[in-house]
Amino acid sequence: MTESESTPVRSTGPRQVRPRTEGWTQKLDADGKPLLQFAAPKKGMPPVHLADLTPDERVAKVKELGMPGFRAAQLEKHYFQHYTSDPAHMTDLPASGRDELAAGMLPHLLTEVRRLETDRGDTIKFLWKLHDGALVESVLMRYTGRITLCVSSQAGCGMNCPFCATGQAGLTRNMSAAEIVEQVVRANRLIAEGGLGDPRRVGHEDERVTNIVFMGMGEPLANYNRVMQAVRTMVDKKHGLGMSARGITVSTVGLVPAINKLAAEDIPVTFALSLHAPDDLLRDEMIPINSRWKVDEALDAARGYFEKTGRRVSIEYALIKDMNDHAWRADLLADKLNARGRGWVHVNPIPLNPTPGSVWTASEVPVQNEFVRRLNEAGIPTTLRDTRGKEIDGACGQLVATEEDQAVAAGVPTD
Numbered sequence: 001m002t003e004s005e006s007t008p009v010r011s012t013g014p015r016q017v018r019p020r021t022e023g024w025t026q027k028l029d030a031d032g033k034p035l036l037q038f039a040a041p042k043k044g045m046p047p048v049h050l051a052d053l054t055p056d057e058r059v060a061k062v063k064e065l066g067m068p069g070f071r072a073a074q075l076e077k078h079y080f081q082h083y084t085s086d087p088a089h090m091t092d093l094p095a096s097g098r099d100e101l102a103a104g105m106l107p108h109l110l111t112e113v114r115r116l117e118t119d120r121g122d123t124i125k126f127l128w129k130l131h132d133g134a135l136v137e138s139v140l141m142r143y144t145g146r147i148t149l150c151v152s153s154q155a156g157c158g159m160n161c162p163f164c165a166t167g168q169a170g171l172t173r174n175m176s177a178a179e180i181v182e183q184v185v186r187a188n189r190l191i192a193e194g195g196l197g198d199p200r201r202v203g204h205e206d207e208r209v210t211n212i213v214f215m216g217m218g219e220p221l222a223n224y225n226r227v228m229q230a231v232r233t234m235v236d237k238k239h240g241l242g243m244s245a246r247g248i249t250v251s252t253v254g255l256v257p258a259i260n261k262l263a264a265e266d267i268p269v270t271f272a273l274s275l276h277a278p279d280d281l282l283r284d285e286m287i288p289i290n291s292r293w294k295v296d297e298a299l300d301a302a303r304g305y306f307e308k309t310g311r312r313v314s315i316e317y318a319l320i321k322d323m324n325d326h327a328w329r330a331d332l333l334a335d336k337l338n339a340r341g342r343g344w345v346h347v348n349p350i351p352l353n354p355t356p357g358s359v360w361t362a363s364e365v366p367v368q369n370e371f372v373r374r375l376n377e378a379g380i381p382t383t384l385r386d387t388r389g390k391e392i393d394g395a396c397g398q399l400v401a402t403e404e405d406q407a408v409a410a411g412v413p414t415d
């Protein structure tokens, strides 16, 4: 590391590593600021699927396909309870027209390209190809008493965070609600088949995904309507997956108007703000959306979410060595959270996956512990989170980048 990459805040102050990209060039706008892309290209959206539709729309579409409306409920059962789109398994449907009905209501959405397993099979990362060739990921994790799936909500991302491989490729397109739900259905199918962990050690027949985190590829609140349709389908007990809303975490880097909109929905999902820095000077560089909505605005919106829903908010904070892990930043974060009241927030610091020699390197353990201690001492419940799947998940979007590199090296087009 050169001197210019690591400049002290004050001549006698703690070391301050500044964020910068490594291995890619960040796209900049005409003013030299990181480019933010909110509007998604329309092209490439998949065919309409049952999970894109409301229950009434499903009935109407089944009728359009020449079948009585009650067939919609049978398809819902096959898809959301038996995790199948294969007409061969739908023997309660008349053989005549069954294939056409399944093709019209449950078109193929995700093709598995690669699967990586770690933690003795308790963590599985999927790389999916969408119908237009775009690549996305999901990660399935078994914990004691719960099974969590980290889902993608966009192909690529327009938020351009300098540490994130996904952000550098820009936004390819929004994912449809059904493409989001299908990640859960495919994970449930794998679990039902005994594919998560050693079946002799864990698992029983009716196990399924209990928790969803929208922390895969994409900024969920930039694809608001489709993400909310997916969430409604996940929680719908009669016409969907019947999951608990509390087990679903919607995270954002801070799209304030969308946070306010989410707070007004009548679905008590868990809300997480990926803050990563309590001061605008650093956050402007780490999270370019901060140039639109500042730390205080994002925290006000997060507090507003708590007030409207009564749901405690999570603050996500990746601890990065000498960049954002200073004791004074822990104190500043505690002050800003306490200034907005008590008991409304929980902080989850996560040591960044270590990349030796990079400016984006995990904080040292004593520094992590001190950061957590200061927040807890200030009355902010704070829990250091583990980085599950470390061996296979260097950074968000890394698997896609690797796949594309290999495809390019092999002369295979990736679009």
Ligand code: SF4
Residues within 6 Å of the ligand: 157, 158, 159, 160, 161, 164, 165, 166, 167, 168, 216, 217, 218, 219, 253, 396
């Ligand atoms: S960190 Fe998240 S919001 Fe930022 S570019 Fe990556 S996927 Fe987008």
